[in-house]
Amino acid sequence: MHIKEFAKLTGVSVRTLHYYDKIGLLKPSTVDEQNGYRFYDERCLERMQEILFYRELDFSLKEIDEILSSPDYDKQAALKEQKHLLTLKKQRLDRLIKALDGAMKGEKITMKVFDNSEFEAQRELYAREAKEKWGKTDAYKDYSEKTGDYSKEKWNDVMSGMDSLIAEFAECVSKGYSPESEEAQALAKKWQDYITDNFYTCTKEILSGLGAMYTADERFKANIDSHGEGTADFMSETIKAYCR
Numbered sequence: 001m002h003i004k005e006f007a008k009l010t011g012v013s014v015r016t017l018h019y020y021d022k023i024g025l026l027k028p029s030t031v032d033e034q035n036g037y038r039f040y041d042e043r044c045l046e047r048m049q050e051i052l053f054y055r056e057l058d059f060s061l062k063e064i065d066e067i068l069s070s071p072d073y074d075k076q077a078a079l080k081e082q083k084h085l086l087t088l089k090k091q092r093l094d095r096l097i098k099a100l101d102g103a104m105k106g107e108k109i110t111m112k113v114f115d116n117s118e119f120e121a122q123r124e125l126y127a128r129e130a131k132e133k134w135g136k137t138d139a140y141k142d143y144s145e146k147t148g149d150y151s152k153e154k155w156n157d158v159m160s161g162m163d164s165l166i167a168e169f170a171e172c173v174s175k176g177y178s179p180e181s182e183e184a185q186a187l188a189k190k191w192q193d194y195i196t197d198n199f200y201t202c203t204k205e206i207l208s209g210l211g212a213m214y215t216a217d218e219r220f221k222a223n224i225d226s227h228g229e230g231t232a233d234f235m236s237e238t239i240k241a242y243c244r
Contacts, residue, residue: 003028006040010048012218019216023209025065026051050075053082061213142200158198163227165191169235170228179237188242191235204243211239 007014020026021038026047028038047068054064067073092115099113150158168187177183188207195202195210202210214220215236224232 001040003038003040006044006048010045010052012048012052016216016218019212020051020061023061023065025061050078053078055217055219061217062209146199161194161198165194166224166227166231166235169224169238170231172238173228173230173234179234180241184234184238185242188238191239192242207239208243211236211243214239 001009003014003017007017017026017028017038021028026044029041029044030039031037032039050068051064054067059067095113099109103109165187168190169184172181172184172187192202192204192207195207200206214224214232221232224235
């Protein structure tokens, strides 16, 4: 398939596929030497399905690449776990549909039907086990040490702090600052320090990769842009300038 067809089939943008190719996460099966067009085959589709599964578990692109490239990677075990998680999702959807049918008949709905704790617990368990098995990077070890004893309140505080910083980037956009401006560059440094203080040592190399991911990964981009249209692009460009 041509890259546009592959993007449409998988629901991933062409821009993201270019980025995956650049970092070696998903290489096209062939590239036309004359025009540079990328083409993807069945093996590419299988790898994309695995990538999308791990993205659902909130693994970073670097972690996904390390897991899929590991000689110990057990694809059948991963597929088995995926089926289990999807079954839990299906059961929850069935409960919600049944509750809606009852509501249309005038029956009362209890809040219990919205409970998704079993799925979340199983997902967290799998994510933790997978990371313990395949998370070999220094950054992940650092992350584990720093966040291992975080309480729910601590996590809320940390995530709130990140939202506040993203809001500051959005404010720069609204004020018309350029990514190279003194204000924006100071924010990039502030962002780097925040990650280091709360997650893992964020080197400029790591920060550069994060900045690129903020626009290449639609989920990151959508979350950041919820603070203001264009914030993700601004953050990415600001970080790029900072890391130079």
